[in-house]
Amino acid sequence: MSSTQGYRIALVQMSMGPDPEANLEIAIERVRQAAALGAQVVCLPELFQAQYFCQREATQLFELASPIPGPITERLGALAANSGVVLIASLFERRAPGLYHNTAVTFEHNGTIASVYRKMHIPDDPLYYEKYYFTPGDLGFKAVPTSVGPIGTLVCWDQWYPEGARLTALQGAETLFYPTAIGWHPDEKAEFGAAQYDAWQTIQRSHAIANGVYVAAVNRVGHEHGDIRGDRATGKGIEFWGGSFIADPFGRILSKASHDAEEILVADVDPKLIEETRRNWPFLRDRRIDAYSGITERFLGSPERGAGK
16 A cells, blocks of 8 residues: 655665675665665665676675575664664575575565565676576565555666566555666777666666656666675776666656765655656556557567568
């Protein structure tokens, strides 16, 4: 059920160093700062405990993973309770020997785990070798009924797929959170950088508009080589482009971070605006659910060129 009261959300755009414990401590302090700004929901970037290690394939990096629940979730749950916030944290989950996930955990303001979401779409691109580390999620898309209102969390590569946003919104989520780790390849930035960032923001703003919800995308910032305690990937690394933002159901940008600095973004979610926007843009009303069976197919094909002539 939708909430009737508004609430404040915060995104922690941060950079990561080579020491996972130091990154965790910094994230804890940033969450406290966000709570001091009045945030009731705080979201951290994707895999915030370490530099983005998926730039290479190395078996020793599986040691970064931890069980859920486990020592890390205990610390984060205590942080949520002490700060009085709903907290979204993206973690490298060790589910079983040889079975790992890229997982977002939502903690209630009393420190309990409200939801676990496992990243559904797993990329495999140069410097983003996630299929080596992560098994695709098997918990589906879901909205979480928290103490402030229903929210949904998807992770990074999920943000390019309208199906995930739609299915989460259809379950009642008022805000879609996207913890993210995305950046520029140094050799591509000059030619494609502006267009890549614009596409990233545009697709997520479209989720806000099409579903009549708020969208909050939080990225990391800084130039990384996947440095974990002095062991780093070869090559030029990734320049994470920051640019975290929060959009309202009309697609308007309420708050946006820079491309090169750590920041805490805040914005207020107003459930009344969701209602107002959906009354004027009744996309959910006009959906032709009787005609969408093909959406579950990989590809439907197309007529050959010149057919019928």
